[in-house]
Amino acid sequence: MLTRLLSGDTPRSGLLTALLLIVLISLAFAPFLFPGIRSLETAARICIFIVLVASYDLLLGYAGIVSFAHTMFFGIGAYGTALALSTTGPGYGALIWGTAAGAVVAAVFALAIGLFSLRVKAIFFAMVMLAVASAFAVFVSQMSWLTGGEDGLNYKIPRELTPAFKLIDEKILGVRVNGKLLAYYLVFFVSAILFLVMLRIVNSPFGRTLKAVRDNAFRAEAIGYRVVWYRTTATILSAVMAALAGSLLAIWLRYTGPATTLSMEIMIDILLMVVIGGMGTLYGAVLGATLFILAQTYLQTLMGVAADATSAVPLFSTLVAPERWLLWLGVLFILSVYFFPSGIVGRLRAGRA
Amino acid sequence: MAKEHPILETQDLTIRFGGHVAVDGVSASFERGSLTAIVGPNGAGKTTYFNLISGQLSATSGAVLLNGEAITRMSVPERTDRGIGRAFQLTNLFPTLSVRENVRLVAQAKARKGFDLFSVAESHVELLERADHVLAEVRLIDKAEQTVAALPHGDQRKLEVALLIALGSQVLMFDEPTAGMSVDEVPVILDLIRKLKSDMDRTILLVEHKMDVIRSLADRIIVLHNGALVADGEPADVIALPVVQEAYLGKVPEPSETAEAPEVA
Ligand SMILES: Nc1ncnc2c1ncn2[C@@H]1O[C@H](COP(=O)(O)OP(=O)(O)OP(=O)(O)O)[C@@H](O)[C@H]1O
Ligand SMILES: [Mg+2]
Numbered sequence: 209m210l211t212r213l214l215s216g217d218t219p220r221s222g223l224l225t226a227l228l229l230i231v232l233i234s235l236a237f238a239p240f241l242f243p244g245i246r247s248l249e250t251a252a253r254i255c256i257f258i259v260l261v262a263s264y265d266l267l268l269g270y271a272g273i274v275s276f277a278h279t280m281f282f283g284i285g286a287y288g289t290a291l292a293l294s295t296t297g298p299g300y301g302a303l304i305w306g307t308a309a310g311a312v313v314a315a316v317f318a319l320a321i322g323l324f325s326l327r328v329k330a331i332f333f334a335m336v337m338l339a340v341a342s343a344f345a346v347f348v349s350q351m352s353w354l355t356g357g358e359d360g361l362n363y364k365i366p367r368e369l370t371p372a373f374k375l376i377d378e379k380i381l382g383v384r385v386n387g388k389l390l391a392y393y394l395v396f397f398v399s400a401i402l403f404l405v406m407l408r409i410v411n412s413p414f415g416r417t418l419k420a421v422r423d424n425a426f427r428a429e430a431i432g433y434r435v436v437w438y439r440t441t442a443t444i445l446s447a448v449m450a451a452l453a454g455s456l457l458a459i460w461l462r463y464t465g466p467a468t469t470l471s472m473e474i475m476i477d478i479l480l481m482v483v484i485g486g487m488g489t490l491y492g493a494v495l496g497a498t499l500f501i502l503a504q505t506y507l508q509t510l511m512g513v514a515a516d517a518t519s520a521v522p523l524f525s526t527l528v529a530p531e532r533w534l535l536w537l538g539v540l541f542i543l544s545v546y547f548f549p550s551g552i553v554g555r556l557r558a559g560r561a
Numbered sequence: 562m563a564k565e566h567p568i569l570e571t572q573d574l575t576i577r578f579g580g581h582v583a584v585d586g587v588s589a590s591f592e593r594g595s596l597t598a599i600v601g602p603n604g605a606g607k608t609t610y611f612n613l614i615s616g617q618l619s620a621t622s623g624a625v626l627l628n629g630e631a632i633t634r635m636s637v638p639e640r641t642d643r644g645i646g647r648a649f650q651l652t653n654l655f656p657t658l659s660v661r662e663n664v665r666l667v668a669q670a671k672a673r674k675g676f677d678l679f680s681v682a683e684s685h686v687e688l689l690e691r692a693d694h695v696l697a698e699v700r701l702i703d704k705a706e707q708t709v710a711a712l713p714h715g716d717q718r719k720l721e722v723a724l725l726i727a728l729g730s731q732v733l734m735f736d737e738p739t740a741g742m743s744v745d746e747v748p749v750i751l752d753l754i755r756k757l758k759s760d761m762d763r764t765i766l767l768v769e770h771k772m773d774v775i776r777s778l779a780d781r782i783i784v785l786h787n788g789a790l791v792a793d794g795e796p797a798d799v800i801a802l803p804v805v806q807e808a809y810l811g812k813v814p815e816p817s818e819t820a821e822a823p824e825v826a
Contacts, residue, residue: 216681413669413677413685420666423655430615430653431728432641432670441676 213404215411219491224556228491231498235396239389240381250505252392254498255399256456261481262406262493263449269488270410271442272422274334276475277321277341281447283348283469284317285310285454287355290464294363303366307455311448318447322440345470360465369394369459395456402452407490409445418442419488477504484544486551495552503540508533566629568593568764569645569732574613574623583609585788586623591732596758596765598775598796600805601785607768608650610785611734614766615647616640627732641670646730650737650768652717654709660720661705664692667727691727698753699723700746715742722750726757733757734766739774751778772800 211218219225231254234241238251260282267273288310292302325336348355355361367373373387383389409415417438421428425435458464468474477500485496512530519525528536548555567590574587584606591597599607612618614625616637624633632640641647655663668691669675669682683689696702699719704712709720718741725733735754739747755778757763769775775782775796782799784792792799799805 212681216683408681409678411681411683412679413674413682415678416662416666416669416682417675419658420655423657424653426617427649427653427655428666429637430617430641430647430649431667431724432638433675434636434638438675445678 215404215408217407217411217490219557221556224491224553227556228494231494238396239383239392243383246505248388248392250501252395252460253505254501255395256453256460257478257481257497257501258494259399259402259406259453259456260450261478261485261497262403262490263446263453264478265482265485265487265490265493266406266410266418266449267442267446268482269486269492270415270422271418271439271446272330273439273443274330275337275443276334277337277344278446278450278478279470279472279475280341280344281314281318281450282454282457282474283344283466284314284447285451286458286464286469287348287361287454288313288451289455289458290361290363291354293365293458294361298364298366300366303459307452310455311451314447314451315444318444319440322443323436327436341470341475345466348470349466356465358466360463360468362463365391365459365462370462391460395460398452398456402449403490403494406449410490414438414441480541482551484541484548484551486548486553486555489551489553489557492551492553499552503537507537511536566626567591568628569614569766570626570629571610571614572624572626574610574625575621576609576613576618577621582788584613584620584785587785587788587790588623589783589790589793591764591766593731593764594758594762595780596754596767596778597781597783598779599766599768599783599785600770600775605785606788607785608736609788611647611736611766611768614640614732615645615734641728641730644731646725646728646733648721648725648733648735648738650740652714652721654717654720654724656708656710658709659705660701660707660709660712660716661689661692661696663709663720664695664723664727665689667724668692671728695723695727698726700749715746718742719746719750722753726753729757729761729763732764732766734768736768737770738767739769739771747774754778776800 219228235251235255239248242248242251260278264278267275267278285307289303289306292306292309296302321337321340325333328336349357351357352359368387369391370387373390375385375390379385410418417428417433421433421435421438429435454469457468461468481496481500482493483496484500485492485494508530511528511533514528515525515530518528544552550558570590572588574584575582576584587610599610601607609618613620616635616639620633624631626632627640627643627645632643632645635643655666658666665688668688669685672688674685674688693702693705696705699722701716701719701723704716709717712720718738722735722738725735738754739750742750751774754765754767758765767778779796781794782792782796783790784799784805786804791804792802
């Protein structure tokens with residue numbers, strides 16, 4: 209049953225299984241285990257980024273396609289939901305059609321891009337995608353009458369998903385059972401389902417073919433696979449998943465703007481998460497996203513504590529001053545790539561006898 | 562009807578690379594169930610001729626006909642679908658995947674299941690069985706779990722042949738299949754090729770340098786020289802021709818020769 213749910217792709221390493229279980233349990237019970245608004249924000253972000261990073265890995269790790277336009281699809285999903293909610297008001301209808309529209313637009317974009325440019329060399333494809341993504345970001349910030357420009361869009365979501373809504377009066381385990389909690393579980397369950405769908409796709413005959421195309425497109429053609437169709441379909445699937453992740457973010461934040469969805473920084477974060485976790489294994493997306501977002505969120509705090517505690521040691525306390533958190537994140541990244549070139553998952557799986 | 566046509570035919574097939582004519586007006590037709598050896602010195606255009614038939618290169622002029630139908634402008638996978646199969650002179654596999662997965666992918670392509678997104682690949686037992694059957698035939702089954710990149714060269718050559726056997730197309734083209742294989746493995750592979758012809762009625766084109774192999778397998782020999790077809794006929798007759806003695810046999814002094822033989826001007 210469990211193996212079926214995981215599409216036969218079990219973690220195949222004791223330590224990896226343990227780590228994944230820790231992440232799963234922590235996210236599933238996050239509101240109860242880590243009370244507080246900041247930790248809930250972090251948990252929701254981790255869920256959403258697991259989907260986003262997994263969808264990128266589908267493209268990079270499985271199909272071997274290098275693209276720097278993933279945030280564009282993430283943004284299309286987020287803006288789809290955001291525009292529907294801000295123009296027609298906070299109904300479930302708007303939420304659903306906005307999300308669906310975002311996914312469809314992402315799919316059409318991906319189809320067009322795929323057919324036009326997957327025939328060209330990988331490096332040109334990467335550059336074309338970068339140009340398209342930049343153009344899209346400029347376009348969104350220019351169309352401020354529609355998109356709110358750089359300020360983005362604030363909007364209402366259905367009341368049942370907001371803190372104002374109380375499901376029951378009593379607290380459970382000291383946690384208010386309100387709309388925010390419901391919104392979290394919406395994010396959690398939709399993310400879990402999307403992840404399992406992607407896990408199925410990469411273990412399907414189609415997913416196996418993608419790996420063949422990645423390894424040797426020339427030979428894949430010679431045994432009868434139409435490589436362009438496979439690459440295009442992978443691009444579409446990846447784009448749709450990214451768009452759905454974007455819609456989740458739009459619902460969770462009740463705000464959508466270029467900085468939360470389209471920025472180049474997010475693109476780089478996604479890349480780092482895929483590489484840290486391990487390319488070509490979706491479990492890598494889980495660990496990569498979790499570790500990276502935890503570091504991003506808490507490294508600064510942690511360093512503040514360390515700097516205070518070591519204020520007597522002059523050089524050391526300067527090194528761990530909170531402003532330097534980005535430096536340390538960089539150091540962590542370099543170390544992880546140096547010690548685990550195949551990512552955490554690759555390392556853990558290789559370590560098994 | 563298809564009966565009147567040879568299964569494969571090339572008409573005046575030509576390709577030019579700049580000023581260099583690598584295949585020069587080659588016309589030949591191949592009957593179902595025949596095994597034709599294609600010989601010629603290094604650079605004669607044998608591999609290029611294969612590339613034109615299977616579609617990796619497009620002809621400058623001339624035509625390739627399969628069952629009488631022109632396939633000259635079709636893409637590689639289209640030609641594969643229609644029944645042209647091709648193994649490569651330089652090993653050309655899926656290096657990060659396992660040996661079994663390499664063959665399974667061929668079986669999967671043949672069953673046209675590549676676009677199945679929602680079943681688990683491992684649940685298609687018939688594809689795994691087909692892969693293991695072929696691996697047993699080429700005696701690679703013990704290494705089925707290994708990653709291809711870690712295989713010794715000789716085993717990679719066997720896998721190259723295994724992929725084509727798994728594809729089992731109507732027309733099968735082998736480009737020096739036994740080069741780089743150890744001496745005791747060569748007969749196993751040659752026997753499989755012979756069986757494809759006699760038991761499965763496949764049409765086989767075989768680029769091969771070893772004369773003893775050609776004598777024992779081929780129904781016919783075609784000789785290419787500087788891209789042109791210079792001889793075509795029964796093995797005994799062709800081998801006796803002066804042009805073959807000079808252009809071809811000058812090139813293969815020892816039976817244990819590999820792909821890196823010196824260039825013949
Ligand atoms: N893509 C290409 N571009 C330019 N020249 C090419 C190309 N492919 C082949 N040639 C040239 O065409 C000629 C024929 O090469 P080909 O590989 O077909 O020879 P071959 O008969 O297979 O030789 P060998 O016995 O060494 O395998 C060579 O001179 C080669 O350099
Ligand atoms: Mg050759």
